[in-house]
Amino acid sequence: MNDIQRRIHLRPCLAVVAAFAFAGMANAQASATTAPAASAPITAPAELADGEVRKIDKDNAKITLKHGPLKNFDMPGMTMVFGVGEPAMLDRVQVGDKIRFAVEKVNGKLTVVRIEPQS
Ligand SMILES: [Cu+2]
Numbered sequence: 001m002n003d004i005q006r007r008i009h010l011r012p013c014l015a016v017v018a019a020f021a022f023a024g025m026a027n028a029q030a031s032a033t034t035a036p037a038a039s040a041p042i043t044a045p046a047e048l049a050d051g052e053v054r055k056i057d058k059d060n061a062k063i064t065l066k067h068g069p070l071k072n073f074d075m076p077g078m079t080m081v082f083g084v085g086e087p088a089m090l091d092r093v094q095v096g097d098k099i100r101f102a103v104e105k106v107n108g109k110l111t112v113v114r115i116e117p118q119s
Pocket of ligand 1: 067075078079080
């Protein structure tokens with residue numbers, strides 16, 4: 001194969017790679033509703049949802065919340081169990097507390113990454 005033949009042969013492959021890269025960027029932007037550019041999930045500002053603490057499981061780093069709609073995940077309001085990013089977050093809440101919280105998918109699991117008191 002001479003140089004010209006090699007370049008012609010490579011071009012379609014590069015186009016496919018570029019298309020995949022573009023699709024990946026588009027997906028990242030579609031899922032990050034508040035951040036214009038794709039960035040690490042932990043640092044991306046997540047939308048805060050309303051919730052009420054129903055149960056705290058410090059041993060397993062889990063919290064049961066009655067939550068309002070989670071727009072990021074297309075989820076209506078319900079009561080469900082979440083993992084928490086930091087077990088220490090559970091020290092700052094009590095059953096019955098009304099909170100605002102942020103959820104992100106961490107290793108495929110919905111995880112509460114931020115808890116704030118509801119004002
Ligand atoms: Cu839910």
